[in-house]
Amino acid sequence: MGLFGDKTASWFQRGNRVLVNGVSSGFRYWGDDATVVIERGQGAYIFDMDGKRYIDYHLGFGPVILGHGHPAVAAAVAEAAGEGTTFAMTTRREIEAAEKVKEAVGYIEAMRFTNTGTEATLHAIRLARAATGREVIVKFEGAYHGAHDYVLFSTSGAVVSHLGSRRSPLPLQSSSGIPEAVRAMVRTVPFNDLDAMELLLRTDGHHVAALLVEPMLGNFFGLVPQPGYLEGLRRLADEHGCLLIFDEVKTGFRVALGGAEELFGVSPDLGTFAKAMGNGFPVAAVGGRQAVMDVWAGGGVTQAGTYSGNALSAAAAAATIDVLATGEPYAAIEKTGSALLDGLVRICADHGVPAQGVGHPSMVGLFLGEAPPRDFRDVVNHDEDLYGRVVMGMIRRGVFPVDDAREPMFLSAAHTDEDIATTLTAFEDALVEELG
Ligand SMILES: Cc1ncc(COP(=O)(O)O)c(C=O)c1O
Missing domain, CATH: 3.40.640.10 (Type I PLP-dependent aspartate aminotransferase-like (Major domain))
Known part of the structure; x- marks a missing residue:
């Protein structure tokens, strides 16, 4: 079964006939049965061609700081x-x-x-x-x-x-x-x-x-x-x-x-x-x-x-x-991003998974390893396989981080406390599923 619903999959097939691999930027292609097609975005959410809603932490690799369609x-x-x-x-x-x-x-x-x-x-x-x-x-x-x-x-x-x-x-x-x-x-x-x-x-x-x-x-x-x-x-x-x-x-x-x-x-x-x-x-x-x-x-x-x-x-x-410049978006992101980062690390600790919170409230990195990374070479100590599988589980549950296990999750001013709570639940459920 593909990662996305039938309509999204069929739009991908249609796109694939005109765009190489169905995309306009190589990083967007995740495979023939796992490449999403987006209908629209609104605030902290994106919707695929099946109308399925996701809380978006991809944000186009970071730009959408105020939320989609501000x-x-x-x-x-x-x-x-x-x-x-x-x-x-x-x-x-x-x-x-x-x-x-x-x-x-x-x-x-x-x-x-x-x-x-x-x-x-x-x-x-x-x-x-x-x-x-x-x-x-x-x-x-x-x-x-x-x-x-x-x-x-x-x-x-x-x-x-x-x-x-x-x-x-x-x-x-x-x-x-x-x-x-x-x-x-x-x-x-x-x-x-x-x-x-x-x-x-x-x-x-x-x-x-x-x-x-x-x-x-x-x-x-x-x-x-x-x-x-x-x-x-x-x-x-x-x-x-x-x-x-x-x-x-x-x-x-x-x-x-x-x-x-x-x-x-x-x-x-x-x-x-x-x-x-x-x-x-x-x-x-x-x-x-x-x-x-x-x-x-x-x-x-x-x-x-x-x-x-x-x-x-x-x-x-x-x-x-x-x-x-009003400062309000930064204050909002400081609060939600910190809650997300702390929550991810806490959930990992609860389930015995070594994890380090990295980054900043606006750019939340979760490193699955015993010690915080100091530079890129430390990526060998990150459990990329587990992280990648958990991300796929989150996407199935309606939460969309960047799929790349080395990228942070991006926050926007449109993310609410409720979005963070939903995200943490999805993360925990996906983690538990993967840990078996
Ligand atoms: C730090 C940095 N510099 C440059 C770029 C390239 O930007 P663009 O994709 O707009 O060409 C990126 C893209 O992700 C980036 O993260």
């Missing part, structure tokens, strides 16, 4: 749509949205919009290379920064035993089709390991344009930096003349209005934003210190995009940030 965002976008969407010229809405982004994020002195996180990291990397005259980018094992060639190395699907030693990590292509020559421009290091970073920069620092870091590993349980770690990266970047880039595609506007800087008190040179900034509309940005952003102003460094700053995305971002 009225203020929908109204702003509808109004903009009636007035023309794409001019490939600067618009009033784009300027208004940029002012709100700048006001929210302390380290943004100047910025430009893009459409996706992938574009944002691509442009941030090119900008960093142009600003420093160097080519190498350092990224962290287990971090995902989008689907372009320069960052698809040692991402969270990597096999740990293939990553090489900590002192000399091997950057592993996460996809066929990435030229071998690109690998020479990428170094990978374990997160939360300043010694490894120091060693790399001591030997190779003069080639490094930027350290590209997710301040919390949003694709790996929402893992947080150890105290002093981001400060250490800041210091090392300064000592070696490279830029520090925070990829805030997941943390931005999610963990706090001011993103990781507000949470951890460390400022990068550049940041990339997307996801929660537009509550699910395709809007992204690169922003940072004026001196670095001015490299674009000087010309000769290409940043472009027909749809960048389009009216719909700008309207969505402005409306989303207005709601987030």
